[in-house]
Amino acid sequence: MKGWLVVTVAAVLVFLFFGAGTTYSLLTPDYVFADGELPGEAAILTGSLALAAFGAHRLHAPDRRLRADVPVFGAWLPVRDGLPGGGDLEAHTARLRRTARRATAIAVAWAVLFAGGLAAVIAADRVAAELLATGVRVGGTVVSVYEPARGAPTIRVRFEAPGVSRVEEIARDSGQEYHEGDPVTVVYDPADPAHVRTTVEANENQALVGFGVMLLVSGFLVLPVAASAALGWWRRGRAVAATGWRIATVTVGPDVRHAQEIEARYRDGSGIVLRCAPSLHRPGGPARRRAWIGGWGRQMVVLFPYGPDKSGPQYVPVCATGPRSQPISPVR
Template structure:
């Protein structure tokens, strides 16, 4: 006697149809079988959204981010010699008056000192440039004190008598000096961060090569601190919390449109998340992440 076929999912035998008897439909999976089917469908859907594993392509994405960071740090660094050259040119222009300018006897007719302490102290000096009476405001670069009626020696440019200085005061223009001094100050502040950013990308790329990549579902759950906190869900049920790393507040705001199916790699507190596509096109996009203190990840 034929006992019929076996339902692989439910595990129960089904009686085969005999001659003249309608075939009975297979029973629907229940319990654990249904859960296994559901997990299998979800896994297939996640793999389709995440895309196939492509370590070589992701390594190129990390390499692009690294070299962009290197170029940015290099540009910041080049501001230092550019600002130094500009300041030197201004100082040489003032020194040129001492060596090649015309000389005149001048008299201090006013002394100006900012009351609030903001601004540059100056003196107003009157002198004869040939047959023309001139009065020029000269910056007190040396910090020396002056009184009205005090005699000073003025050096001026015969072709431009308004360009003048004294023995002690270079009279460097605040506006021209600011063009070079302000960028120099900004470089001294931001260059260390730019260098650290490039070094961080290099470390993340090396770590990704060592540890390999793991599939993950990423979802932003908090953006109140200027960066984005993400919950990383792994296929086995484990999860991890990490935040974005950026020099500009609010960067990677497109992550709030998630969840995203992606890949993650790294070790310690430094991770990198690679999305199948970024905000600028359908090419892999790498996002640097950092795990909060007290936690770490050792790869998959």
């Protein structure tokens, strides 16, 4: 299963990377596709999306098999005993759905940030392209070259604007080498002579480009995780709504390489071992506590009436490591 998870995440990241690049190319007016570039990118996008969908299908195969084998959820939960468990369990189920909605809102926010990063990079490129098309071209001379340890390398260029000689700094990213005294063609905005570039160096707004790249990289890394978390909460919410909650005494194990386990004993004496799913919702340190459990298979939730660091209820997403054991002796 871990192998298919890696494949699915990798396919999603490839889709996001090439999707952002293709969108940028299509929205940039002066971008010219090389022969076969656009069909190649379309093939990569289609293939990565298909691989991600197939990986997700394979990841959910165990859930489908388990549910088909045990349609009444008896492998994970005992029958309802009718005994009071404490608390408003219907309200807890509703709160679980609100958790799913919050996770979805977070995923949407990251999608917006990712799109905003792409828009910022495209906007900076369009401003530079518009200046190249409409600006005034004059001869200029490189007066100094800077190669900072951090940040973009730059050149300072002297050129003549109407009635004044100006020196402006231009960021360079073309890879071309410059030396003091080299001639360049400067393009400046007559309404704002400080807005300049050369015919080679776009001199894009570095703050805008840096901000856009930061959002793109952050979204590229976080968006798949946020979307996966939101989908997981929705699936768990539906599973708990179908099964209801069962009270249990749980023993929280130590957090070993983020694979924390919870051993649960139900009122009928049966038990089950649950593994915490990757999430910010953690059960805290080792302890023996009373809790409720709902869901089935890989879509289960442990509800603690009080979290380790807050007074309200805490929902911890878990996966069953196997079916529950048969009753040994009732828990008193």
